[in-house]
Each structure stands twice: as structure tokens, then as C-alpha cells.
Amino acid sequence: MSGSLADRQxxxxxxxxxxxxxxxxxxxxxxxxxxxxLLRKRAREVARHWPLLAAGLGDRWLSVFAGWAAARPTxxxxxDGWDLARQLAAEGDLPALAAEELAAREAGWRYxxxxxxxxxxxxxxxxxxxxxxxxxAGRIWTLPPHRR
Amino acid sequence: MRRMxxxxxxxxxxxxxxxxxxxxxxxxxxxxxxxxxxxxxLAPGNPLPPALAALRERQVAVVPHGxxxxxxxxxxxxPARVRHLAQVTELLGAPxxxxxxxxxxxGGMEAGHLLPLPRTREAVDAMVANVNRVQAELAVPLALEPxxxxxxxxxxxxxxxxxxxEILDRTGALxxxxxxxxYANARNRGTDPVALLDRLPLERIGYVHVAGGATRDGxxxxxxxDPVPDAxxxxxxxxxxxxxxxxxxxxxxxxxxxxxxxxxxxxxxxxASGFPLIT
Numbered sequence: 464m465s466g467s468l469a470d471r472q473x474x475x476x477x478x479x480x481x482x483x484x485x486x487x488x489x490x491x492x493x494x495x496x497x498x499x500x501l502l503r504k505r506a507r508e509v510a511r512h513w514p515l516l517a518a519g520l521g522d523r524w525l526s527v528f529a530g531w532a533a534a535r536p537t538x539x540x541x542x543d544g545w546d547l548a549r550q551l552a553a554e555g556d557l558p559a560l561a562a563e564e565l566a567a568r569e570a571g572w573r574y575x576x577x578x579x580x581x582x583x584x585x586x587x588x589x590x591x592x593x594x595x596x597x598x599x600a601g602r603i604w605t606l607p608p609h610r611r
Numbered sequence: 612m613r614r615m616x617x618x619x620x621x622x623x624x625x626x627x628x629x630x631x632x633x634x635x636x637x638x639x640x641x642x643x644x645x646x647x648x649x650x651x652x653l654a655p656g657n658p659l660p661p662a663l664a665a666l667r668e669r670q671v672a673v674v675p676h677g678x679x680x681x682x683x684x685x686x687x688x689x690p691a692r693v694r695h696l697a698q699v700t701e702l703l704g705a706p707x708x709x710x711x712x713x714x715x716x717x718g719g720m721e722a723g724h725l726l727p728l729p730r731t732r733e734a735v736d737a738m739v740a741n742v743n744r745v746q747a748e749l750a751v752p753l754a755l756e757p758x759x760x761x762x763x764x765x766x767x768x769x770x771x772x773x774x775x776x777e778i779l780d781r782t783g784a785l786x787x788x789x790x791x792x793x794y795a796n797a798r799n800r801g802t803d804p805v806a807l808l809d810r811l812p813l814e815r816i817g818y819v820h821v822a823g824g825a826t827r828d829g830x831x832x833x834x835x836x837d838p839v840p841d842a843x844x845x846x847x848x849x850x851x852x853x854x855x856x857x858x859x860x861x862x863x864x865x866x867x868x869x870x871x872x873x874x875x876x877x878x879x880x881x882x883a884s885g886f887p888l889i890t
Contacts, residue, residue, distance in 0.1 A: 468733050469685035472726075473718025480720055488765025496828045497761040501723050507865070508723075536720040 482534030502529045505537060513544035516565075519558030527551075545574060559592050563605065566591035570598035621706065623672060624886040625877055626818070626860035633863070634662040636870050640877070642889030643671050645818070645858040650675035650708070655698030667704065674818070675699045677710040680745065682755075683728040684714040688741040697748040707817050709754040709787045710745070712738060712778060729764035730774040735781070742782040754817035755779065756787035759795040759833040771796070772810035785817030788856070790846045795824060795833045798842075805849050813854035821847060821880055822862040835864035839876050847883040859884045 466474075477483035479498050485491055506528040510517035517524045531547050538546070548565040551557040557565065566589040574580035586599040595606045626645030629637050637646065646666060653675070658664065666673055680692050700708045713725035728734040746753055757775050769777065779786055788811065790804075797804035821844075823837040839861070847859060859880055863873065874890040881888045 467685065468729070468731075468737055469717065471729070472685055472714055473720070475726065476717045476720045476722050479722055479726075490762050493762035493830070496830050499828070500761065500832060505723050537723055 476536075480536045498533075499529075502532060505532060505540070505543070508540040509544040509547070512540045513548065513561070513564060515563065516544055516548050516558075516561040519561035519564075541580065542574075545580070546576065549576070563591040563594065563596065566596040567598070567603045567605075570596045571601065571603060621672075621857060623818070623858035625881045625884065625889045626858050627877065628676070628860060628862040628864070629663060629666070629673065630864065631660070631662075632865075632867055633873070634660075636873060638662060638665060640889050642887060643669075644889075645672050645674075645860060647674045647676045647709075647860055647862075648703070650677040650696050650699050651679050653699045653702065655695060655702055659702060663703075672706050673703045674705050675703055675708050677708065678725070679715055680710050680741070681713075681715045682710055682741040682745070683712055683734060683738045684717060684741070685737050686717075688744050690744075693745050693748050696745065697750075700749060700751060705751060707752045707754055707785065708749055709756060709817065711756045711758050712775065713758045725758045727758060727760035727763060728774075730767035730769040730771065731764075732768060735769075735774065735777050738778050739781045742778070742784055746782065746784070752785050752817065753782075754785035754787040755782075756789055756820065757792060759789070759792040761799070761830055761832070763800075772807060776810075776812055779812060779815055786812065786815045787818060787820065788813075788816050788850070789820035789822070789833075789862075790850060791820065791822040791824060791833050791839070791843050791862075794840075794843050794846055795831045798831045804846055808846075808850055808853060813850070813856075816854070816856040818858040818860055819847070819850065819856045820860055820862050823876075835862050836866040838868075838872075839879070844879055844883040847880060851884045855885065859886065 474486045478485055478494060479501055485494055506525050509528060520527050528547065532543065537543055545568065548557060548561060552562065552565060570587045570589040571583060572580040573583050583598065588595055588597045597604045597606060623645035626647065627637055629646045629648045648663060663673060675696060677696050680688050680696065682688060696708055711725050712728065714728060715722050715725060728738065742753065755778065793804045793807055797807060821839055822833060822835045823839040824831055824833045825837040861876055861880055877890055878888055
């Protein structure tokens with residue numbers, strides 16, 4: 464195997480997280496096992512930041528996340544979940560609970576999809592299915608309120 | 612050599628990796644003298660989380676365990692990450708700090724986990740250069756942990772014992788020996804874990820990790836979310852029969868069991884190592 468350590472490390476990471484082909488000489492099966500383990504770990508981390516996204520998808524969570532993430536290197540669990548939630552919303556496949564979670568984030572933060580999200584300083588309101596999410600001074604209200 | 616005697620002068624016994632989810636459990640361990648915290652989870656500009664500050668007041672040593680410095684990366688370690696580790700170490704008043712013999716990013720992409728290095732001279736050189744950069748900022752010894760690897764590189768020039776020993780020799784770093792990683796690698800490669808113990812510089816152990824794992828896809832995964840297998844405890848006993856380290860620490864990172872089960876694991880580690888119970 465040739466190339467500098469830096470190039471070879473980059474090629475291996477690209478295989479594991481960006482869907483690049485396996486560098487020569489590696490065990491295809493074992494690298495595949497490692498890739499799956501990385502995706503499961505990443506899914507757990509995203510689920511911690513986006514609990515309603517994961518809960519809303521239920522049994523589908525791991526396969527939906529893995530399908531979306533397999534060739535996308537992480538940009539951090541917060542942004543990974545955000546990007547996935549937006550994509551599912553655009554496809555009409557975002558569960559209601561997750562839509563509310565997304566709306567609350569959108570109302571509280573400004574996120575352009577390419578740079579790190581920033582907290583909004585001004586009040587904002589976002590629609591989530593049949594309800595509205597209102598953010599004022601960092602606090603979030605859902606309208607109409609949920610019955611508990 | 613000076614660094615070694617400083618770190619190994621004190622015996623701490625059985626410890627546990629502090630995590631926010633089990634802070635209450637850890638606080639209630641009467642005999643605890645040694646704990647570890649993920650370095651990246653602390654912000655040096657802020658005071659310690661109250662639960663950690665309380666451990667420090669009880670004279671529990673709390674060691675920062677770095678996971679994202681990528682010391683085995685071909686690029687120089689990020690100076691901001693080095694500074695962070697040094698500041699956190701100071702904030703904790705820790706007797707040592709630790710990181711891994713691994714890399715976690717390359718080519719601008721995060722792997723999201725610890726990846727193995729090729730066991731080559733070039734990788735040893737990269738690792739040594741980065742360890743030296745960290746040691747230049749740290750006021751206490753650094754301990755290096757060999758990882759559990761699911762796969763190996765195709766062109767290793769050194770075997771595992773040679774690779775680890777060479778890095779320790781050239782840096783003067785301590786060894787953070789994870790017996791669960793030793794077990795996982797031996798099992799997955801079909802080698803003898805005790806034979807590896809016999810070839811490592813055990814007198815340079817700063818402390819020891821113990822963790823649980825599970826078999827999946829025919830591979831033993833060092834998950835930190837499953838019970839500690841008896842085979843790993845047996846390896847603790849094998850190790851302590853050769854050289855008893857200053858501390859043996861349980862790492863648990865999720866799927867936390869009931870307190871009684873976690874206490875049972877700490878007691879089993881105490882029994883396997885010959886240290887007093889801390890529960």
C-alpha cells in the first residue's frame with residue numbers, strides 16, 4: 464500500500480463515513496462491521512439531540528438514519544438531526560412529534576444549513592402541522608397548548 | 612522516568628468513569644478514591660459541575676480522559692484541543708491525564724470513533740510527535756490507551772506489543788491499559804490476551820480500564836453498554852498477578868443498569884484485582 468500516512472488515513476475515513484471505496488488490502492467484511500458500528504453510535508448521539516425525531520420514527524429510526532447518514536460525514540449530532548428532519552419534512556415523511564421538535568428548533572435558532580446554528584435574539588413563530596410554535600426570549604410555547 | 616514514579620506512587624484502588632447520568636450513584640460510593648471524566652465534556656472557563664467538585668472535595672482523584680485529540684493523526688494535534696486538555700487537567704487538579712493511541716479524523720472528516728493506526732514506523736513517528744506536543748503543555752504525566760480495533764491495517768511492520776512499547780519508550784508516557792480492549796483484540800484476532808500482557812511494560816501502567824461488551828456480526832464489540840464478561844475479569848486477575856496497577860476503573864457509557872448491578876460490577880472488579888471494595 465502506498466501514499467503518505469495522511470492520505471491513507473483520509474482514504475480510510477472516507478470509506479467509513481462518506482461511502483468511498485475500500486482502500487486496497489483491508490478486510491471488506493471487518494471494515495463493513497466497523498462502518499455499521501459507527502452508524503449505530505452516530506444514530507444514538509443524534510437521538511440524544513433529537514429525541515422526538517428518533518421516537519417519532521420508532522422502529523424505522525436506525526434504518527432511516529443509517530440510510531441518510533451512510534455517505535454523509537457528520538457535521539455534529541445537532542446539525543445531522545436538523546438536516547435529516549428538514550429532508551424528511553420536505554418529503555412529507557416527518558412524524559408529527561418530530562415536526563414539533565423541528566419547529567421549536569427553527570423558532571429558537573437561525574440555521575442556514577451550511578454553518579453552525581445561532582440562537583435567535585428576536586421572537587419567532589413556526590408552523591408544525593396543526594399547531595404553532597412561538598419563541599420569545601429563548602422560551603418556547605406551543606399553540607394551541609397540548610392537553611396533558 | 613521521573614513522571615512514572617510520580618504517577619505510580621499512589622494506590623487508588625477501584626474507580627469508575629464519572630458520567631452525568633450516574634453522578635448520584637458515583638457520589639454515593641463510600642470508598643471511591645479514583646474517577647475519570649471525558650475531557651471534552653468539561654469547559655475550562657466554567658467551574659466544575661457541582662457533582663465533580665464534590666468528589667474533589669472528598670479527595671477523589673478525577674482524571675481527564677481525552678477522546679478527540681486524534682494523537683495518531685498524521686497532522687499535528689490541534690493546539691486548541693491540547694490547551695483544553697491542559698486547562699481541564701489543571702481545573703481538576705488531576706494527577707495525570709489520558710488519551711488514546713488512535714486517530715479520529717482525517718482529510719477534514721470526523722470518523723466519530725477511535726480508529727486504529729497502521730503499526731508502522733511512520734505512524735509511531737506521527738504519534739510520538741503529537742504526544743510530545745501534549746506533554747509540553749501538561750504539568751502532569753500523560754497516559755496512553757491502546758484501543759480495541761475491529762479491523763487492522765494491511766501493512767503492519769510491528770506487532771501490537773512492539774508498537775505500544777516503542778511509543779511509550781519514545782515519549783516517556785504512561786500506559787493506560789484497557790483489559791477489555793486487550794480481550795476484544797485477542798478474541799477477534801484469535802490470539803492469546805495473556806501472551807500480550809506478558810510482553811507489555813506493566814510497570815508503566817498509570818491505571819487500567821475495564822468495560823463490558825457484546826458479540827455482534829461475529830465480532831466482539833467493546834461497547835461500554837453491556838455487562839463486563841467474566842473473561843475480562845479473569846484478565847484483570849491475570850494482570851494483577853503479574854503487576855498490580857495503581858487503579859482499575861470501570862467504564863460504562865450507556866444502558867445504565869440498576870445501581871445494584873453496577874455495584875456488583877465494581878465489587879467483582881475489586882475481587883478480581885485484590886483491591887478493597889468501594890461500595
